[in-house]
Amino acid sequence: VALRFNRQLYRKRNLVERFFNKIKHYRAVATRYDKRDDNFLAAIKLASIRIWLRFNESMT
Structure with a gap:
């Protein structure tokens, strides 16, 4: 059985x-x-915030 590949879902x-x-x-x-x-x-929330801040800091 061949599985379907959905590019957006995979991303x-x-x-x-x-x-x-x-x-x-962490x-x-x-x-x-x-x-x-x-x-x-x-x-988990603190680690997520740190990851998000580090990512957005590098974007500016």
Whole structure:
């Protein structure tokens, strides 16, 4: 059975995978240093903000 290839869907999936790869570089996220869910979510949000700021800083 031949699978269909959707270029746009593949690009979006690739972006998500690369984002998760970048977020794993943060120790608190990669090792799940905080065992409480709310603290872990806060660490993910902080790492995401840092990644977003670094990306947008290089664009200007």
